[in-house]
Amino acid sequence: MSVLMCRAAAVVLLLGLAGGVRAEMTVSQSNDPDGSIDVHMTALLGQERAGLGALSASDIAAVATAPVKPGKSKVKSVMSYDSTWLAALPRPNPSEELECLAQALYFEARGESIKGQAAVAEVILNRVDSPAFPKTVCGVVNQGGNGGCQFSYTCDGRAEVIAEPDAWRRSAKIAGAMLDGAPRLLTEGATYFHTPYVSPSWSTRFELTATIGAHLFYRPPLKTALN
Structure with missing residues (x-):
């Protein structure tokens, strides 16, 4: 859902809660898409302010609080990315998705800090959430394309051997x-990364969102109706 749609939905809910405030908007029939947008946006914002003024603080908080997704574990939101945080984590439950993600972190970033590995994990999970990529962790990690692989260790011809047990754990x-x-706080929605030793062509077109350890993180440029 776009930011504009989310804002509009919140405005409608706020106006409904306010009770006495009524919206009377007329849809423009003009062929000029800019002909009446300023008028309608001014009216909409005025109604939003009036609606907010009629609400209590608790009503506003209830509207602004995002619902918790069902089926998700409650993970501590304060992420220190240090050895104390790591030691406090429970032993993960074995699964195919865990195996795929852990292998990606081990073979792609085991020399990185805890923060650096968490950032790589963010990229993989951001891809899972994106319609442009496979919908599972294993699908993302093992995805091919352009004659190669998204993660080089999956098609370098060498066996994936776990030779460092502590790094694997x-x-x-x-x-x-x-x-x-766990909240994804590091890469601002990045779906790509590379090391400073390479310069892929897409990196000049994409937005750099973070530099963590030996990796640079990117997301594709935001597409709007104007581009």
């Missing part, structure tokens, strides 16, 4: 926390 714990709904 760390990657698995981080993967489990991210799969359990």
Whole structure:
């Protein structure tokens, strides 16, 4: 849902709660898409202010609070990304998705800090949430394209051998926390990353959102009706 649609939905709900405030909007029949937008936006914003003025603080808080998604574990929202935070994490429950995510963190970023691995996990989970990518962690990690792979370790011809047990346990714990709904606070919705040693062509077109450890994180440019 777009930001404009979300704002409009919130305005409608606020006006309904206010009771006495009524919206009377006329849909423009003009062929000029800009002909009456200023008038209607001014009226809409005026109604929003009036609606907010008629609500109590508790009503506004109820409208502004996002619902909790069902089926998601409640993960501590304060993310310190340090050894204390890592040690407090429970042992993750084995699953195919956990195995795929932990392998990606281990083979792509085990030399990174806890924060750096969590950032890579964000990219993978952001891809799962995007309609442009497969809808599962394993699908994202094993996705091919352009004659290669999205994650090089999956098609480099070498067997995936876990030779560092401590690093594996760390990657698995981080993967489990991210799969359990830990907040994604590091990469601002990034769906791509690369190291400073390469310069892929897409990096000049995409938006750089973060630099963490040995990785640069990007998201595609926002598409609007004007571009």
